[in-house]
Amino acid sequence: MDTFVPFLAAIENDENRKRANEVLNWIQKTFPGLVPKIAWNQPMFTDHGTFIIGFSVSKQHLAVSPDVTGMSLFSEDIAKAGYSQTINLFRIKWEMAVDYALLEKIIQFNIDDKKDCKTFWKKV
Known part of the structure; x- marks a missing residue:
């Protein structure tokens, strides 16, 4: 997955880089129809030109940004998994x-929910 090589190379901690790479590779394998891309210096996946999910990293966590609709729908499941969250993203601590x-549920929901979307961002 050459698209994400520069992003991954910028992650200083080897274990964090490995974890981010595992997640991005898993998405590519599980959802081969999604298009990997870098936008706003962040790795993300799109479907027919529409945003599906994006990621960012910090020293403490991997942030996952599915969008507001997905966050609202899966907020309880995200909390049960032990992840902290905001209206736009949830955080998976590196450990x-x-x-x-x-x-997988969140990504599949976004694919289904945005199947007729004609823009990069879904209008809410």
Whole structure:
């Protein structure tokens, strides 16, 4: 997945880089129809030109940004997984396990919810 090589190379901590790479590779394998891209210096995946999910990193966590609708719908599941959240994103601390089943539900919801969307961002 050459698209994300520069982003991943900028992550100083080797373990954090490895974890971010695992998550991005998992998405690519699980949802091969999604298009990987870098926008606003962040890795993200799109479907027919529409934003599906994006990521950012800090020293403490991997931030996952599905969008406001997905965050609202899955807020309880995100809290149950132990992740902190805002209206736009949730944070997976580097030492925490990634709940791939939850991530899969969120991504599939966004794909289905945005199947007729004609713009990059869904109008809410």
